[in-house]
Amino acid sequence: MRKDILSNRVNSIEDSATLRLNDISEQLRSKGADIINLSVGEPDFDTPAFIRDAAKKALDDGDTHYTPSAGKPRLRKIIAEKLKNENKIDTSSGNIIVSAGAKHLVYMTVNSLINEGDEVILLSPAWVTYEACVKISGGRINWIMTSADDQFQPTNIQDMIGKKTKLLILNSPNNPSGAVYSKDTLKMIADLAIDYDFFVLSDEIYEKIIYDSEHVSIASFDQMADRTITVNGLSKSYAMTGWRIGYASAPKEIFDGMLKIQQHSVSCAPSFVQEAAISAISGHQECVNEMVAEFKRRRDFLVDGLNSLGMRCLLPKGAFYLFVDVSDFAKDANEFSEKMLKEGYLAMTPGDAFGPGFENYIRISYAVPIERLKVAVKRIENIIV
Ligand SMILES: Cc1ncc(COP(=O)(O)O)c(C=O)c1O
Numbered sequence: 001m002r003k004d005i006l007s008n009r010v011n012s013i014e015d016s017a018t019l020r021l022n023d024i025s026e027q028l029r030s031k032g033a034d035i036i037n038l039s040v041g042e043p044d045f046d047t048p049a050f051i052r053d054a055a056k057k058a059l060d061d062g063d064t065h066y067t068p069s070a071g072k073p074r075l076r077k078i079i080a081e082k083l084k085n086e087n088k089i090d091t092s093s094g095n096i097i098v099s100a101g102a103k104h105l106v107y108m109t110v111n112s113l114i115n116e117g118d119e120v121i122l123l124s125p126a127w128v129t130y131e132a133c134v135k136i137s138g139g140r141i142n143w144i145m146t147s148a149d150d151q152f153q154p155t156n157i158q159d160m161i162g163k164k165t166k167l168l169i170l171n172s173p174n175n176p177s178g179a180v181y182s183k184d185t186l187k188m189i190a191d192l193a194i195d196y197d198f199f200v201l202s203d204e205i206y207e208k209i210i211y212d213s214e215h216v217s218i219a220s221f222d223q224m225a226d227r228t229i230t231v232n233g234l235s236k237s238y239a240m241t242g243w244r245i246g247y248a249s250a251p252k253e254i255f256d257g258m259l260k261i262q263q264h265s266v267s268c269a270p271s272f273v274q275e276a277a278i279s280a281i282s283g284h285q286e287c288v289n290e291m292v293a294e295f296k297r298r299r300d301f302l303v304d305g306l307n308s309l310g311m312r313c314l315l316p317k318g319a320f321y322l323f324v325d326v327s328d329f330a331k332d333a334n335e336f337s338e339k340m341l342k343e344g345y346l347a348m349t350p351g352d353a354f355g356p357g358f359e360n361y362i363r364i365s366y367a368v369p370i371e372r373l374k375v376a377v378k379r380i381e382n383i384i385v
Pocket residue numbers: 041100101102103104127171175203205232233234235241245246
């Protein structure tokens with residue numbers, strides 16, 4: 001059998017860093033262990049009933065065929081209005097592309113823009129998929145470090161901009177740090193993008209999961225709509241991870257590039273799911289507020305609980321993760337996570353999955369019922385105190 005079966009691009013992507021821990025998890029579970037999974041990246045709530053009903057109705061009405069590749073015109077119009085009204089982005093339905101999840105939109109954006117050797121700035125810590133998408137495109141990554149001391153706000157971007165810098169990817173509210181970038185931080189990035197002529201992919205999937213803070217879209221700044229691809233989706237805000245639906249607003253040339261990839265990959269987002277998306281975005285938003293209120297309750301409980309055990313844990317302003325420095329308790333986060341799993345039956349994600357500089361951090365998801373979080377804190381206490 002030949003050895004070069006997989007392409008160099010696929011070989012350049014690492015296996016998921018959490019796989020080994022998943023294996024241990026599975027072994028323990030098969031022996032009857034009550035594992036609490038604090039590594040989940042999805043809301044534990046059910047999709048609200050009125051959204052499910054819209055999809056059921058669409059199915060019963062025979063809405064089971066291909067749609068236009070960029071999405072149903074009515075959905076694209078509703079999304080453009082949402083982005084104009086809520087996010088102050090100067091866009092129109094012709095710039096909106098709907099796809100099977102925000103992840104595929106990130107993939108299409110990067111692969112529309114990046115040539116072999118082009119540089120992409122990623123802000124560490126970053127969601128794992130950005131690095132993989134850049135590697136698949138043949139691009140090079142320039143990592144910019146952030147730190148807990150600066151509330152994970154990037155400060156030294158200018159130093160890392162080179163002649164080949166074509167794209168910067170930002171994500172606020174941030175997975176894994178929970179940081180929400182301030183207006184000043186975003187303005188600084190916008191000014192650099194204009195001065196040094198690069199594009200910005202702004203992943204705003206957690207925009208509604210935000211506490212006592214304001215979400216600002218970088219595309220709303222002067223001249224930025226022409227150089228920003230704003231990616232968003234319904235997975236997190238409406239508890240719709242399994243439905244696979246997301247959208248982006250992109251400048252026309254980039255939109256055209258993404259559309260070509262879409263036409264030759266997924267064709268379009270699922271037809272009846274697009275109806276569910278119409279009802280979610282244009283329906284009453286009380287369901288979102290309720291979920292966010294529950295996430296906030298859990299965040300406050302968990303941050304208090306962990307800090308009282310002596311863990312250094314910032315109060316995140318968004319998303320549903322805590323990013324915690326565990327250097328006082330273990331050699332590194334991998335050792336800490338393994339100990340938590342084997343001795344406390346708690347699954348957590350080590351920070352090195354999210355880029356350089358966070359080998360001593362773990363990500364703890366609180367998309368888990370509060371009763372389980374209470375048990376989790378007790379188990380951590382039994383191990384570290
Ligand atoms: C920052 C970020 N962007 C995008 C996604 C994926 O969203 P979707 O389910 O719409 O593909 C995730 C999921 O974990 C995420 O954390």
